[in-house]
Amino acid sequence: MSDAATRDDLVSLLKDWTAAAARLTQGEQIGADGAVDGPPLAPPEDTGEALGLPASGLTLTFGFGPALFETSDGTDRFGIASRRPDALQPLPRFAGDALEPAYTGGDLCVQACADDPQVAVHAIRNLSRIAFGRADLRWSQLGFGRTSSTSTSQVTARNLFGFKDGTANLKAEDASLVDEHVWVQRADGPDWLVDGSYLVARKIRMIIEVWDRQALQEQERVIGRSKGEGAPLSGGTEFTALDFTKKDANGAPLIDPRAHVRLAHPDRNHGVRLLRRGYNFVDGNDELGRLNAGLFFLSFQRSPEDFVAVQRSLASDAMAEYIKHVGSAVFAIPPGARRGSFVGAGLFA
Amino acid sequence: MSSRLVPVSVVLGAAVLALTGCVANHPSGGSSSALKVEIADDSCAVSSHTAKAGTVSFALSNTGSDVNEFEIYADDKLRIVGEKENVTPGQSVSYVAQLEPGTYYTACKFQMVGAPVGLAKFTVTGKATEASASDKAREKQAVTNYVSYIKSQVGELLPATQTFADAYKSGDDDKARSLFASTRVFYERIEPTAEQFGDLDPKIDYREVDAAADGIDWTGFHRIEKDLWPPAADALNSDGTSATQNWAPSTPEQRAQFADDLVANVQKLHDLVTDPSFTVTLADISNGAIGLLDEVATSKISGEEDWWSGTDLSDFAANVQGAEVAYGNVRDIAESKGSAGKKLVGRIDKQFSALDALLGTYGSIDSGFVNYREVDDAARKELSDQVNALAEPLSQLTHTVLGVKE
Secondary structure (H helix, E strand, O other): OOOOOOHHHHHHHHHHHHHHHHHHOOOOOOOOOOOOOOOOOOOOOOOOOOOOOOOOOOEEEEEEOHHHHOOOOOOOOOOOHHHOOOOOOOOOOOOOEOOOHHHEOOOEEEEEEOOOHHHHHHHHHHHHHHHOOOOOOOOOOOOEEEOOOOOOOOOOOEOOOOOEOOOOOOOOOOHHHHHHHOOOOOOOOOHHHOOOEEEEEEEEEEOHHHHOOOOHHHHHHHHOEOOOOOOEOOOOOOOOOOOOOOEOOOOOEOOOOOOHHHHHOHHHOOOOOOEEOOEEEEEEEOOOOOEEEEEEEEEEEOOHHHHHHHHHHHHHOHHHHHEEEEEEEEEEEOOOOOOOOOOOHHHHO | OOOOOOOOOOOOOOOOOOOEOOOOOOOOOOOOOOEEEEEEOOEEEEOOOEEEOEEEEEEEEEOOOOOEEEEEEOOOOOOEEEEEEEEOOOOEEEEEEEEOOEEEEEEEOHHHOOOOEEEEEEEEEOOOOOOOOOHHHHHHHHHHHHHHHHHHHHHHHHHHHHHHHHHHHOOOHHHHHHHHHHHHHHHHHOHHHHHOOOOHHHHHHOOHHHHHHHOOOOOOHHHHHHHHOOOOOOOEOOOOOEOOOOOOOOOHHHHHHHHHHHHHHHHHHHHHHHOOOOOOOHHHHHHHHHHHHHHHHHHHOOOOOOOOOOOHHHHHHHHHHHHHHHHHHHHHHHHOOHHHHHHHHHHHHHHHHHHHHHHHOOEEOOOEEOOHHHOOHHHHHHHHHHHHHHHHHHOOHHHHHHHOOO
16 A cells, blocks of 8 residues: 555555456456547546457455454554454574565565466456555466366366475365355354464475476476376375375385475375465566566465465475575455455445 | 757747736736735745635736846746746835745746745635636736746856856866856756757757767856866767867866857756747647656666766756646646546656655755766666656656546
8 A cells, every 4th residue: 555545545445455356357448438439538438458358257355464454563544453364474484485575575475376367467457446545556466377276177286396286275165165265154253253264375496497306206206296287196196095104115205304295295284274375477587587487376275374384394394405496475365346345345335 | 958850839920918817907806815925136025925726816016226026936836836037126116926825935037047036935814716727818928938947047057157167267277177067057957948049959968979970069057067177088989989089178268168159058058948939839848848758768877978087977967847847737638638637647746756755766956866877777767767657657747638528
């Protein structure tokens, strides 16, 4: 939010965003006149690059960061500090964090997902424009190639390490698991967030040039799965359960003690499961001529503490050598808006 | 400064009134007697510093040695709301202005160029006039006042440029450096107007990289700037090329040439805007306000404008002031366009104040600004955010002023 923004500005922004989102997700343009039917002397209401494109499965997800409720120096800018969920705290520092302020934090977030990146960018661009004067763009990330399947109807996609990512992800079809691990329940509170969730965003740079020079066997050891099939190194096919006890002829565990799948597994984390919804990114190259590539990790969970637990387990992750967490943010995601209402209305009721 | 083409709006041959900011020269019965304005070469004494709202009469007499003019400025001391030009020595003439309640400043301008003389606060009290002027009258007034403002800025630019160029030419670099930003302010406030005159802006205000790209001789303020703030041997131009590539410090002969050219080109600009045929359209005014903000958003925010002197914030502030004046001239028209017009004016007013306040934390045009190289990326983003916050509603101004029926 802008420095001078008031509670009214915040509410009006959420209303304007909701109205715009309702149109965008139907494949419609912003405003009654859209990109080309407005008066000739005024800038068009819609920026126009999605003209002629379908809705492309666009979804828009809005979230509220800890600082929206209370700044680090304790200022309650919008009169909502008392409505802050206890669980919504800035993430602690993790081993290996190399966070850059330019990709960290934020009062509000918008995630736009679509089958066509042009449609997603159109949404972000227009929502940013609507916000000028009330909120400013702090950071943004364009991703491609969903890295975690979120439905049993999807083939497991690969991340930029070349491995299948999301084999064991929560799937939309597992309704009771999603209730258990993703949606905030009434008992969790606060009331305005019930049926909502928490989003953790981590911009993870991959040192892919180094990774690419690792032997296949080493790559598979780091992950704990085969690169082709995605099967556990303990045997079977992609969806076979991991067996951490299985050993090779020399008595060494088939799935390395520091393998990523072992450390992140629910069995190692008191049953915690995250709904991952991340994307690959390549932001050109860095000054050393390396592709500025990685994984934009996004996970939805019933409490940020679930993510914290898994991330702490990953402190000794063999993969840590090839990645660097450069961006981080956490947001409370209010439940969807009802017709005639707006996103986050419960927070201001 | 921009290489963007701007529609030319000089209307040649049209009948344009030189007399401005006034109503019929016979005040209605109820009006009190005229205020006396004693004009001399170095003073401008008005017999009272207050008046009642409505028609205000002034009796001007010029006891000085040369032609003079009387001006009434809005409370920003920039926007002209009324003026009487061409008051010759020994002449007594009456002048009537229509003034709403508010704070104004009166001043004279010896020889009709240079800085205002005898600037004094003038307060108008009472009730705002209820019967609003017709659209046509309001539009005519806006154009008249904006043309007066352009003339007053170029009128100040001319002698300031002469002094600056003289210092540079004579090798008094300290003095020239101290005058660089303050001289440019008059130009930056009316930049979109100067850009209408084809090749003048490139000659006066082109940056080295643009001149090189366009294949024209590099002259003007920025050529002089690089002599005054000479680059270190390993310094780079804004496009990353070596600062010394195709460049060497000017010889005294070259300095004389650049100085004379600059003055001559500013003189040309002055001739053009003081020509009786010079005018602007209402769209020029509101698009000028938008254009000035675009200038800020593209070349000032990035620090490319005053690459060697680091005086970008002064240009920035002058662009914003220029936009504010242009907006001020059409504000009433926009406000009269129903609830949407009122709402737009409210948004623009609010964001202008916020931008002025933010700029104020870096200095002022009168006292100078911090060097833009000392403004870090986070601070530049804050400035950019505020420019966006203003530019978004401001971009609706032309449509509201011209395209919306009352």
